[in-house]
Structures are given as C-alpha cells and as structure tokens.
Amino acid sequence: MTTRSSREQPPHEPQRPRPEYSPERDRTPAEWHRPGGADSLAERRHTAGAEPRRSSRLDPLDGLRDPHDPPCDVFLTGTVFLDIIFTGLDSAPVRGTESWARGMGSSPGGVANMATALARLGLRTSLAAAFGDDHYGEYCWDALEQGEGIDLSLSRTVPGWHSPVTVSMAYEGERTMVTHGHEAPHELSAPNCPPRARAAVASLVPGRSEGWIADAARSGARVFADVGWDDTGRWDLAGLPDLEHCEAFLPNAAEAMAYTRTDCPRAAARALAEKVPLAVVTLGPEGAYAVDGGTGETADVPAIEVEALDPTGAGDVFVAGFVTGTLAGWPLADRLAFAGLTAALSVQEFGGSLSAPGWAEIAGWWEKVRTLAHQDPSALRRYTFLTDLLPGAARTWPLRRAVPTLGFRHPV
DSSP: OOOOOOOGSOOOOOOOOSSSOOSSSSOOOOOOOOHHHHHHOOHHTTOOOOOOOSSOOOOOTTTTTTSSOOSEEEEEEEEEEEEEEEOOOOOOOOOTTTTOOSSSEEEEEEEEHHHHHHHHOOOOOOEEEEEOOOEEHHHHHIIIIIIIBBBOOTTTETTTTOOEEEEEEEETEEEEEEEEEEOOOHHHHHHSOOOEEEEEEEEOOOOOOHHHHHHHTTTTTTTEEEEEOOTTSSOGOOOGGGGGGGGGEOHHHHHHHHTTTSSSHHHHHHHHHHOOOOEEEEOOOGGEEEEEEETTOOEOOOOOOOOSSOOTTTTHHHHHHHHHHTHHHHHHHHHHHHHHHHHHHTSSSSGGGOOOOOHHHHHHHHHTTTTTTTTHHHHHHHHHTTTTOOOSSOSOOOOOOOOOSSSOOOOO
C-alpha cells in the first residue's frame, strides 16, 4: 500500500513567538488558486520546447553559479499523490450525514510538496517519480512541469497504474485524510543513477537502504535527510544505513529523542551531531535547534506566531527553506530562521504544494510585519538578513498554482 511521508504531516506547526502576521482567513477558491491556460493538459504537457513558468524571478544562488555546475540544484524522488482538499467545513464530518464544503482545491501532493517548495524558492529542481496512467497523473505532471518549472525528465508514466489519491478535509485548524493507492513498480519510481546535483533530499525509511543516496553523495551532492515515524518501535540509528551519506539530518523533536534515547531535543541534536555533520531538530512552538558537528556551532531560533489553518506540507517546506539557505551559503542561524519562516507562511494556507511560499509571499510578509504595531525589535532583527535579498512585494510575475478543479475545458 502506498503511504505518505510523515514530513507532510508534522506533529506541530510554528506557533510563537513574534513577529506575528496572519492573512485574511476566509478566502474563496479563486483567491488561492489561479486557473491554468486554455490548452488541454495533454497539449501543454507535450508542447515541444515550451518554457515552464516559474513562481519566482529571484535566484538564491545568483553569483554562485558557474558554467561547470551540475544541471540541477536539487534532486529528489518519491511518490506523487493527487491531493484534493475540502475547506470551509464547520466541523468534522458526521457518519450518516452529508457535509458541504465552502471551498475546494486540488494539487500534486506527496513528494511534490517538497519539489514545489524548492522550485518556488528558485532552485532548479529535478524530480524522479512514477505518475499514474490516468487523468490524475496527467494533471499532476502538468502542474509540476508547466506550472512549477520542475524537471521531470527522470519521471515516468506507469502503464495501467492509477494515481494515489488523498482527500483532505480541513476544519478548526485540523484535518482528516482518506488515502487510496497502490505501490508503483520500484524500478520505475527511482532512478538507477541520479543526476549530478548540488544537493539531494532523501526521506530515510527504517530498515531500508536506497542505492541512489550513496550514488548521489559520491557524485558530489550534499544530501539532506528527514525520516518518518518508526512503526517497528526500535528507533535504532543503525537501522538508517544511508545516514552515513548525509550532510544534514532534520528529524522532529520526538523522532530525534527516540533515536538518541534522550529526554531533551537539544541533547538529542548534540548526540545526532556525532553521527552526521549537521543535526537540525524542529521543536514545535519553540522553533528549531541545530548543531554543526564539525565546528561545534549551535543555533537556536524561535518559531513565528501564526494562526495555522492547515499543517499539510509544513515539514517539507521547512526542509526546502533550510536547503535553500545552505546552498546559498548563509549562516546557520539565518538558515534556521528562513526555514521556520517559510513553514510558518505555509500553514496559513490550505493544502500541501498549494501553500508553499515563493519569494513574493516572503517579501510581502517582511514588508507587512515591519508595519505592525507592538513588534519586538529583537525579533524583527532576526530577519534583517532578508532586506538585501528580497524583491519588492508586488507580484510582477504570473503566479500559477494548482486550480480548484482538475482543469477547465475552455479558457476562463
């Protein structure tokens, strides 16, 4: 049975302390989706030489690029789901009754959450995944390739395999999910040889080793890894053999303490830094804590207070933000702050890949938060590194996101 990564459903979302900013909550679907173009999905997907539209014009690696660089910045692989999100529910569905939702969205989910978050932050992202041989798969392929500019040259459509689907119902800041799917043939969902890349993101599975992770590290990629919940209950670091190929390990507090047999997440991070060059532990409402095992440097950055609507994909967005800052060469504390900020912005929107922020959203937040009264100056100073980095908050580029239906037949 196909399962979803635990990083799409972290056991927490950023909550506090300051600075604080919340957008308007009661948005209609038209306000948080922009419908696609007039052509059919198949026509857009197979148009030769079509230039994919990107969600940002800011290149975080500008000035660091060289003609001999790898063709992509980040490579990742995994399962793509079709996510259908119902919003505007007054309460949880009750057995034997019909509930009407005031809003609905659809978007690629699963590993697509991470890929979308990376691409919207301006990184050249390559995804190897299996796609269903159905309209859902066609829609997800188009949304990622044409809508987000993600390289899918290593992805494949699997004949006769249907797309995994998750229906998510969001209410009262929580959600309920129902998923159906079957495993794709493994040889079609993971590449035999990963492409050259600056970095790779891996989701470690207890008791399993993925050959591509070692290959990526040998080719010079900096490997960032998260991990899912260990259903076996063993919580043994020896059961994560691919950890030896990773530069950074980013578990949440519960996972980190379970693997290190500690009762303090900061102690867990220090213990993990003896196993991996960089350990990053997310601390829920306390933010995140990181330890550089090579230099001994530590960073402790609090979370941003937000009014969370949907935590879907927040863990993926955090990792994407941290990868971006690392490849750009930022100080450790700035990387933690940026990762926490992007995750905080994402939980104020519905959906996984739908909610991943781009530079315009980040710039808009920074512009807005500095105008709010009663802000803690010390909290604002934590984010002053954004000033010279961000574009203007005005959206001068067409931000295309997944549409609230699976695609319109005619122009809208």
